[in-house]
Amino acid sequence: MSLKRLSYFPGCSLKTKAQNFEISAIEVSRALGVELVEPEKWNCCGTVFSLTDDDLLHHLAPVRDLIRFEEMQSKGLVDDNRVLALCSMCYNTLKRSNLRVKENDDDLKNINDLMYLEEDYKRSIDVIHFFQLIEELGFDAIKEKAVKPFDNLNVAPYYGCMLLRPKEVAIDDPEEPAVQEHLIESLGANSIDFPYKKLCCGSYQTVNNKEAVARLAHDILGNAQKRGADLVVTSCPLCAFNLDSRQKVVKELYPDFREIPVLYITQLMAIAFGLDKKTWGFEYNYIDPEPVLKNKNII
Amino acid sequence: MVKIGVYVCHCGGNISEVIDVKAVAEYAGKISDVVLSRDEAHMCSEVGQQLLYDDIQEHKLDRVVVAACSPQFQEKTFKKTIESAGLSPYILEIANIREHCSWPHFDFPEEATEKAKDLVDMAVAKARLDESLKKKMMPIGSNVLVIGGGIAGIQASLDLGDAGFNVCLVEKNPSIGGHMAQLSRTFPTEDCAACILSPKMADVPANPNIEMLTYSEVKDIDGYLGNYTVTIEKKPTFVDPDKCTCCGKCVDVCPSKVPNENDEGLTTRKAIYLPNPIAVPHSYIIDAENCLGCYQCRDVCDPDAIDLDQSLKVIKKKVDTIVVATGFDIFDARDKPVYGFGKYENVITALDMERMIVYGAEGNPIRPVGERIAFIQCVGSRDEQTGNENCSRICCMYATKLSQLLKRSNPKRDVYVFYTDIRAYGKGFEEYYKRAQKTGVKFIRGRVAEVIEDPETKKLTLKVEDTLTRNMIKSQFDLVVLSVGLRPNKGTQNIADMLRISKSSDGFLQEAHPKFRPVDSFSDGVFLAGAVQGPKDIPDTVTQASAAAARAVRLMNQGEYALDPIMAFVHEELCDGCGLCVEHCPTQAISVSGGTASVNEALCNGCGSCLAFCPKEALDLHVYSNSQILAAVQAVLKNKKKGETRFLVFADDMTVYKLSDNVGTAKMSYSLDSRIIRVPSCSRITPRLMLEAFKAGADGILLGESEEKSSPFPNAVQAVKQNVAQVHQVLEKTGIEQERLRFVQFVTVMLGGFVKNMNGLEDYIRKNGEISAAKRNALTKYIQA
Amino acid sequence: MKTLTITSKNVEFLEKIETLSGQTITMCDQCGVCSGSCPMVEEMDIMPSQMMRDVQLGIVEVLDTKTMWLCASCYTCTARCPRGLDLSKVAEALRQYNLRKAMDYIDIEELSREELRHLPQIALVSGLRKFTS
Numbered sequence A: 001m002s003l004k005r006l007s008y009f010p011g012c013s014l015k016t017k018a019q020n021f022e023i024s025a026i027e028v029s030r031a032l033g034v035e036l037v038e039p040e041k042w043n044c045c046g047t048v049f050s051l052t053d054d055d056l057l058h059h060l061a062p063v064r065d066l067i068r069f070e071e072m073q074s075k076g077l078v079d080d081n082r083v084l085a086l087c088s089m090c091y092n093t094l095k096r097s098n099l100r101v102k103e104n105d106d107d108l109k110n111i112n113d114l115m116y117l118e119e120d121y122k123r124s125i126d127v128i129h130f131f132q133l134i135e136e137l138g139f140d141a142i143k144e145k146a147v148k149p150f151d152n153l154n155v156a157p158y159y160g161c162m163l164l165r166p167k168e169v170a171i172d173d174p175e176e177p178a179v180q181e182h183l184i185e186s187l188g189a190n191s192i193d194f195p196y197k198k199l200c201c202g203s204y205q206t207v208n209n210k211e212a213v214a215r216l217a218h219d220i221l222g223n224a225q226k227r228g229a230d231l232v233v234t235s236c237p238l239c240a241f242n243l244d245s246r247q248k249v250v251k252e253l254y255p256d257f258r259e260i261p262v263l264y265i266t267q268l269m270a271i272a273f274g275l276d277k278k279t280w281g282f283e284y285n286y287i288d289p290e291p292v293l294k295n296k297n298i299i
Numbered sequence B: 001m002v003k004i005g006v007y008v009c010h011c012g013g014n015i016s017e018v019i020d021v022k023a024v025a026e027y028a029g030k031i032s033d034v035v036l037s038r039d040e041a042h043m044c045s046e047v048g049q050q051l052l053y054d055d056i057q058e059h060k061l062d063r064v065v066v067a068a069c070s071p072q073f074q075e076k077t078f079k080k081t082i083e084s085a086g087l088s089p090y091i092l093e094i095a096n097i098r099e100h101c102s103w104p105h106f107d108f109p110e111e112a113t114e115k116a117k118d119l120v121d122m123a124v125a126k127a128r129l130d131e132s133l134k135k136k137m138m139p140i141g142s143n144v145l146v147i148g149g150g151i152a153g154i155q156a157s158l159d160l161g162d163a164g165f166n167v168c169l170v171e172k173n174p175s176i177g178g179h180m181a182q183l184s185r186t187f188p189t190e191d192c193a194a195c196i197l198s199p200k201m202a203d204v205p206a207n208p209n210i211e212m213l214t215y216s217e218v219k220d221i222d223g224y225l226g227n228y229t230v231t232i233e234k235k236p237t238f239v240d241p242d243k244c245t246c247c248g249k250c251v252d253v254c255p256s257k258v259p260n261e262n263d264e265g266l267t268t269r270k271a272i273y274l275p276n277p278i279a280v281p282h283s284y285i286i287d288a289e290n291c292l293g294c295y296q297c298r299d300v301c302d303p304d305a306i307d308l309d310q311s312l313k314v315i316k317k318k319v320d321t322i323v324v325a326t327g328f329d330i331f332d333a334r335d336k337p338v339y340g341f342g343k344y345e346n347v348i349t350a351l352d353m354e355r356m357i358v359y360g361a362e363g364n365p366i367r368p369v370g371e372r373i374a375f376i377q378c379v380g381s382r383d384e385q386t387g388n389e390n391c392s393r394i395c396c397m398y399a400t401k402l403s404q405l406l407k408r409s410n411p412k413r414d415v416y417v418f419y420t421d422i423r424a425y426g427k428g429f430e431e432y433y434k435r436a437q438k439t440g441v442k443f444i445r446g447r448v449a450e451v452i453e454d455p456e457t458k459k460l461t462l463k464v465e466d467t468l469t470r471n472m473i474k475s476q477f478d479l480v481v482l483s484v485g486l487r488p489n490k491g492t493q494n495i496a497d498m499l500r501i502s503k504s505s506d507g508f509l510q511e512a513h514p515k516f517r518p519v520d521s522f523s524d525g526v527f528l529a530g531a532v533q534g535p536k537d538i539p540d541t542v543t544q545a546s547a548a549a550a551r552a553v554r555l556m557n558q559g560e561y562a563l564d565p566i567m568a569f570v571h572e573e574l575c576d577g578c579g580l581c582v583e584h585c586p587t588q589a590i591s592v593s594g595g596t597a598s599v600n601e602a603l604c605n606g607c608g609s610c611l612a613f614c615p616k617e618a619l620d621l622h623v624y625s626n627s628q629i630l631a632a633v634q635a636v637l638k639n640k641k642k643g644e645t646r647f648l649v650f651a652d653d654m655t656v657y658k659l660s661d662n663v664g665t666a667k668m669s670y671s672l673d674s675r676i677i678r679v680p681s682c683s684r685i686t687p688r689l690m691l692e693a694f695k696a697g698a699d700g701i702l703l704g705e706s707e708e709k710s711s712p713f714p715n716a717v718q719a720v721k722q723n724v725a726q727v728h729q730v731l732e733k734t735g736i737e738q739e740r741l742r743f744v745q746f747v748t749v750m751l752g753g754f755v756k757n758m759n760g761l762e763d764y765i766r767k768n769g770e771i772s773a774a775k776r777n778a779l780t781k782y783i784q785a
Numbered sequence C: 001m002k003t004l005t006i007t008s009k010n011v012e013f014l015e016k017i018e019t020l021s022g023q024t025i026t027m028c029d030q031c032g033v034c035s036g037s038c039p040m041v042e043e044m045d046i047m048p049s050q051m052m053r054d055v056q057l058g059i060v061e062v063l064d065t066k067t068m069w070l071c072a073s074c075y076t077c078t079a080r081c082p083r084g085l086d087l088s089k090v091a092e093a094l095r096q097y098n099l100r101k102a103m104d105y106i107d108i109e110e111l112s113r114e115e116l117r118h119l120p121q122i123a124l125v126s127g128l129r130k131f132t133s
Helices: A019-031 A057-073 A088-103 A105-114 A130-137 A139-145 A179-186 A210-228 A237-246 A247-253 A264-270 A290-295 B021-029 B046-059 B071-084 B097-104 B108-127 B151-162 B176-180 B193-205 B247-253 B296-302 B350-361 B393-411 B427-437 B492-499 B538-556 B626-637 B655-664 B687-697 B716-733 B751-768 B773-777 B780-784 C009-021 C033-037 C049-054 C058-062 C077-080 C087-099 C115-120 C123-132
Strands: A004-010 A034-037 A084-085 A126-129 A154-159 A231-234 A262-264 B004-009 B034-040 B063-068 B092-096 B136-139 B141-147 B168-169 B210-213 B216-224 B227-234 B257-259 B268-270 B313-319 B321-326 B329-332 B347-349 B371-377 B414-419 B442-447 B450-452 B458-464 B471-477 B477-483 B486-490 B526-530 B559-562 B568-570 B592-593 B596-599 B619-621 B647-652 B675-678 B700-706 B742-744
Touching: A004 A019, A004 A057, A019 A034, A019 A264, A019 B596, A057 A088, A057 A105, A084 A088, A088 A126, A088 A237, A126 A130, A126 B268, A130 A139, A130 A179, A139 A179, A139 B414, A139 B477, A154 A179, A179 A264, A210 A231, A210 A237, A231 A237, A231 A264, A237 A247, A237 A262, A237 B450, A237 B568, A237 C123, A262 A264, B004 B108, B004 B450, B021 B034, B021 B063, B021 B108, B021 B458, B034 B046, B046 B063, B046 B071, B063 B071, B071 B092, B071 B596, B071 B655, B092 B097, B092 B108, B097 B108, B097 B655, B108 B626, B108 B675, B141 B151, B141 B313, B151 B176, B151 B193, B151 B210, B151 B321, B151 B347, B151 C123, B168 B227, B176 B193, B193 B210, B216 B647, B227 B321, B247 B296, B247 B687, B347 B350, B350 B393, B350 B477, B371 B393, B371 B458, B371 B471, B371 B687, B393 B427, B393 B477, B442 B458, B458 B477, B458 B486, B458 C033, B486 C049, B559 C049, B568 B596, B592 C077, B619 B742, B626 B675, B647 B655, B647 B751, B655 B675, B655 B700, B655 B751, B675 B751, B687 B700, B687 B716, B687 B780, B700 B716, B700 B751, B716 B742, B742 B751, B742 B773, B773 B780, C009 C049, C009 C087, C033 C049, C033 C077, C049 C058, C049 C087, C058 C087
Parallel strands: A004 A034, A004 A084, A084 A126, A154 A231, A231 A262, B004 B034, B004 B063, B063 B092, B141 B168, B141 B321, B168 B210, B321 B526, B347 B477, B371 B414, B371 B477, B414 B442, B647 B675, B647 B700, B700 B742
Antiparallel strands: B136 B559, B216 B227, B227 B313, B257 B268, B329 B486, B450 B458, B458 B471, B568 B619, B592 B596
16 A cells, blocks of 8 residues: 655654654554655744744744745655644644745745745645644544554543644634544543643743743643543643653652653554554653553553 | 706805805806796795795796705705695705805805806706606505514514504414513512513413414515515414313323423423413423324323314415514523533523522522532623624623522522623612622622533632732632623524624624614614614613514504605616626615516615616616716816816715715815715716716716715615726726725714815815816717727 | 823833734733633733733833743633733733843753753743743
8 A cells, every 4th residue: 555645844852852752653654554754854943933023034944844845745755735743833833834924925025035045935835733634534544553452541632732722723623622532532542531631731931940830730630630541642742841751840849749651642552553662662751651551451 | 848946045144145146046047947046035934935936836947946055954844845836846956055165165255156156057957857756655554573572572562562553473482481581580670580571471462463473483574664475384282272271280191301491401391391380372382393192191181182183384474564573592601611511510501590590489499509609701792702792781780680699598608700890881780789799799800711620529610810909719619600691593594584684793683773773674664672683681672672663653653654766767778687786786676577677666775886787877866867967967067167176076965965064064164176966875876977077077086975884775885986996997097097086984073084085185186187188088988888 | 009100101112012912902901811811820920911901001110020931822811812812922022022122031051951951952942932032
């Protein structure tokens, strides 16, 4: 079966601290019939979308990446005009910058003129997130591939901010999203609905205010645990860092806190699909997921 | 050959102190077809009126021109005199030489006199082509359809029935009463809703002039004022209301249990049920959808009231006027998922709470209330995130009511109301709010951001800022009540489409004028009453319902009504039946049959916006016809001398004509180059007429029209914009500056704005000079196209 | 007790922030939904709604408060504002107003080597974007 080839934007962290996300995602996508094709050259998207109206400079980086994807398409390296982002923040930034130049002819002209050594961006690219690919492939395709006994595993899907806000980039209903829940259930596990699934993890505040992040992580994870979650899944390296690695600080500030593993959604899928252990990337997780999974007789 | 009489009024000095009225009268006497030309001190006085009357008789005048004050003031007076002298009132033309001439140009008597001559020329040219029209009288009967049997429909029906008119009241639910029948007590007096409503409901079937059709829906409405045909479907109840004694034995044996709509699903009912405790008709009914067909009810019914042979009835009625009173639905709180309605068992709506209080007062609570209760205001109102910007008007007061009812019935309760504003605007409202505060209800100013449920206790935690102390409140409650806003009832859209009633931006049906016609719709003979027109409380609803009834009586009382002859008509010899005009009529008054278009006079509102869409110029407007406008334009420009500049101002009757009058009354000066021409709406000025005006000598044209939102003609502004765009294209091609043709929307108080626009156009024209004769000639080929 | 004197000069600050953020800040009716939705509100010195109020009244001292720096740009306030205002952009405008005076909110030198090694790039890039000029 020939694989559908889709442009793929890794973003910085997936090549370093979040390799567990990339490794699992690429293999899971392959198993579903999609080849994620990374451009030869790409640059950091900037992580956050610049919010002042007079700033164009900070849109150069994401637009430059969009030009890379147009190149890939014109070279016939991929099968359509979409680029898939795994990291929620990359998704949000690329999508919003794309919208900015799609809606403002003057801004596009200025950006194209400034980057005169690059080809002009022709606004032909659409940015999607991994979850949108899953919806397109259909949950039945997921069910087919899920071979592990997940039926007594309780998974809490964590969305964070960037996938749901603002409205124009939301991949699902911003107040009642359901795509991860459907995905988890297609894998055979129980999806735990908890009201803090859209509460911000603290994002970049982790740089100089890790106590605030620890408080948020404590609330978010505690909220999921209270409803019976065994583990939490996410699709953002910053959320993963704040909810996973920062559990060290959480434990310091809240001694009664019980640790809970935080996985990337694709790691969970890799396990569910019965893929090789080296695609799971557990060595990059701070809280080891193995004990919980062993406890549930999954591994 | 017509015989025109011209009268130039001194207006007691108001005109004659600036304008040489004798010179104007002399000038007018020389215009062809003018057989008589006088100047007179006070045309509007008894003396003046008698003079006019006598002249008509003696000189056999058949056209009259009065050069005096604005038609706003004395047009009716002159028309009455003319009518009494045996002529059609529509042969009168008024040249406005006071507000439009002597007053604004008081510093320039010579120029004002010349302008007055032009205005008289224009009036004579128009008068020459006036038709001897009569107001057409249309018959109207005394039958009214009232759609909706809530308190608005009930009140309107009773008023109309008592006044002797025949009412058909159609209600889709099995009982009349609407939402008011669901309420516990009403603010601010705390009357029991059911107690005050019951007698009114009983009055409806008791009134011999009211035919009450419940469990019925209006399926189709065709026709127009005085001539509506309505199709109603009446659903079978399978119970004979005359035999049913409401003993309730059938309920005991019925096996089918479903949620009770009257209690918002908080209780259940059987498939055979009494719609509500005060139902009118007071009879059980069978809900066919949920009936299992076991017939056990029939077996236990002593009076043998169960009639399974009933079927759907289609009833056709002819009515003369219609009152739309279809009411509201509450905002579906599931559309605001942050508050957890539908997910969390202890989050309810205010309507749920009303039902709970009714049952609680009888010692029969239907669910636990708890001790800590929070009301969240503005749910689905004042909220761009749910797409409802409007305030729902009653929620502040009903929350004030529910909160204090709860507190007083159990002082141990801790009741909070989280609000953004407390709108206690009505009679007794502020006092009632103070009473709530005295009772110990805590009002906290902060809009609740989210509601989170504790999965074990099912209690709810609210996160909200107390904006008055700038503290963050995180507090747990047993029960959260959502003060949901009001939305238009689901059935309303169908009715609106059938009757061509438009919606306001808030989704409710639109009134014809927010101040002066609050219960009229844009369709003549169709009135709006109650929440269908916008959220309101019971006193306002009843007021509106009575107002709608009075407006309907006003139309029907004399047995006939008059059609204003200012309306569109078709030159049949020019019409080829292409039908392009049909879709452009805002009231759908035009239809094509037998290869020709025709205008339904009862529907036409005389805006003239259809005219521009006829490629053959077969469509025309009575009283302001194409030939009349052309003649008026050519006449008012014919005295223009070389080197002089002129511009025309087409002013719509409703706003800009009045505005220009106001400017004159305030003695504000403006360009002497201007010549104002009155029209019902600028939409009747077709592109061809604009080009003719330029050709005839106009160096500029200003089209002044009401703002879209205040315009009595729904399409007018759009039509004008399109016409202007077309002419702009031609101007571009012929090298005439596009800025000479301007379209401005005004309001009647924009005096300074009017002067600015007039002087601005004059400046522009003076700077760019007259349009050259060559360019004017170049327009000819576009006029003929 | 502080008395506030409001002059026409206060309008200049409001206009500047409105231009930078593209938001009509006078539309805020101080309902408080933003504060109630904010994940970082417990650490802030003034409420997000008060930040808007200060800008509305042109109180320049708002630039010295910590709230704008504690914002995580999560857009929850924006998603919930009943007037359709984008507060994230207002917070960014205030941050930028400060940063464009060539002053940084954090000094990267103050982070330990260990912290720098521990933090993923995504955190550093976004943090430095938001907190430095």
